[in-house]
Amino acid sequence: MRTHPNTTTTVRNLGILAHVDAGKTTVTERILYTTGATHKRGEVHDGTTVTDYDPQERDRGITISAAAVSCTWDGHRVNLIDTPGHVDFSDEVERSLRVLDGAVAVFDAVAGVEPQSESVWRQADHHGVPRIVFVNKMDRVGADLDRAVASVAQRLHVVPLVVQLPIGQEDGFRGTVDLVRMRALLWRAGQDAYETGAVPEDLYEEARSRRRQLEERVAELHPAALEEYCATSALSAATLDAALRDLTRGGEGVVVLCGSAYRNRGIEPLLDAVVSYLPSPADVPPVRGTRDAAVEERPADPSAPFAGLAFKVNATATGRLTCLRVYSGTMRKGDTVLDAGTGRTERIGRILRVQADRHAEVEQAVAGDIVAVVGLKGTRAGSTLCAPGAPLVLEPPKTAAPVVSVAVEAGSSAEAGRLSAALARLVEEDPSLVVRTDPETGQTVLSGMGELHLEVAVEKVRRSHGLRIGVGRPRVAHRETVVRGVSGLVYRHVKQDGGAGQFAHVVLDVEPLGVADAAGDAGGFAFRSAVVGGRVPQEYVRAVEAGCRDALAEGPLGGHPVTGLRVTLTDGATHPKDSSETAFRAAGRFGLREALRAAEMQLLEPVAEVVVTVPDDAVGGVLGDLAARRGRVSGSAARAGSTAVTACVPLAELFGYASRLRSRTQGRGTFTARTTGYAPVPAAPAALLGGALPG
Known part of the structure; x- marks a missing residue:
């Protein structure tokens, strides 16, 4: 292990992704131990892990909040984010993937690809994050590498490139055959480091066969490898390594390794694969953002104008801690930066190299770094920070709409103000939580991604603020949709109360988008204009659409949001003096509400x-x-x-x-x-x- 130079080519920003209980946190703990970042192995069942440092995480034995850690391996700095595996915390995964350059997907050798594995894989696909696969728990009864790899190919629709062959099965698992270099890697009982040796005789023929299969698969996908394979009927280790790197970074194939993180077997080869195959910040395309409505790119260059994305905010007892990915330029302690979304300037107080709940202060962060910043007062998750003289807005992580709600109330009227402040702080940390006041009952409603998500959020408020909180039964977020629409609904908006009046005349057709659209898209709405002869000017057409969108907030069945409908503006009329965008927006809103009451609706x-x-x-x-x-x-x-x-x-x-x-x-x-x-x-x-x- 060597001290890493501070360049973008020697940085790996890495996420650990998996289904719950596949062993993500244990893999992270073994990486920290193997790289020397920690001197004792943390165990999930003992509550001694570095990344699961929150009391609830240790009590429940699951990862709730994405945690960033840093370590070094073979001259490279690895910034690693351990993400939650439970579906209720998928927004944490989304925010993490937005700032990562690569990922390790961890699968259970017995269960293979599980439902949440598919979900996080699709999220990584959306962000174009290259991945390698680590099949964990090879020491479990029923562990089967081939079956796990088959599930990867069938359920994730990718080409698995298996570079290892296990030595021993289940409880007898003791090492792997490195198919790229045709050598054995063996972990002796009681030893942390592996020993290299010749491939065991009883596995030699199988190893040769699998090496041949790997060469053939790589040659099919990689032109340079195909050229060498046609000339020599084989691939050298150097060519195979280079081809695997290109295929991984291009997404054409996925390198597969195996091991047992709990027994600390397979971690060093996994780290070598991270360094060899996954991209550095310099290997990925320049980040793209908008500046004055024009698209602009920023390279991962420390000398370029500074631009970074805040992806997580922790409100600690000692102040706000903002996790930031630096995409370009250099950020120094004491710098003044611009929040491009709000136009406010912020001052960088301290810059911290993150080690979960522990930190080491540094003087600067350069392109490719993931760090935490102290001193930012108004920055939220998803905010772009940039040099004041070179503004740029980066695309923020997407936040899913909440699906479950509970009513919460303080134990006493004296605690009501403290509860409001605690909930505001909670939403600041987790944008997938929403707090609102129900207009009918006056209750405070907390909405989130699932029952466990809300349970964890409420318990966090109780523990952190010492509040007594009453919680109602969970309620789901219903929607309303159109089953049978209406045609030719006429609505006239006329208002005359002194001074300039308001006049707008619209004719609307309302129809369903279709069952598939309505059921699958919580925001399904389409609007078009079929007005001819300029009877409704274009600016008023846009106002009608805006009014229709306003009306979608509350449907006629129970005040739930409306989805899955198409509205067509077929005709209308204007007044030379009294027509305005305000009048046509009101006509769109009230006209669609009237149309929905006349239509056949479905909950x-x-x-x-x-x-x-x-x-x-x-x-x-x-x-x-x-x-x-x-x-x-x-x-x-x-x-x-x-x-x-x-x-x-x-x-x-x-x-x-x-x-x-x-x-x-x-x-x-x-x-x-x-x-x-x-x-x-x-x-x-x-x-x-x-x-x-x-x-």
């Missing part, structure tokens, strides 16, 4: 894909319980003495399901759920929603 509810893994003898009871919860089973798969049942279940029916499943399976059953969209509510359950808190 929608969020649904989730649930994967329940239970012992074979408990499958019948679980299937019956899912049916009682209005679940539709779509498939099942056998897994070494257990069965994984996949079903689509209304999200509202999943409240309290974890404890119910435990009682039905004597604690042996587990489940995961991810929200997949919206579906129509059957007539009987819809009738029971009359008193539901609007979502």
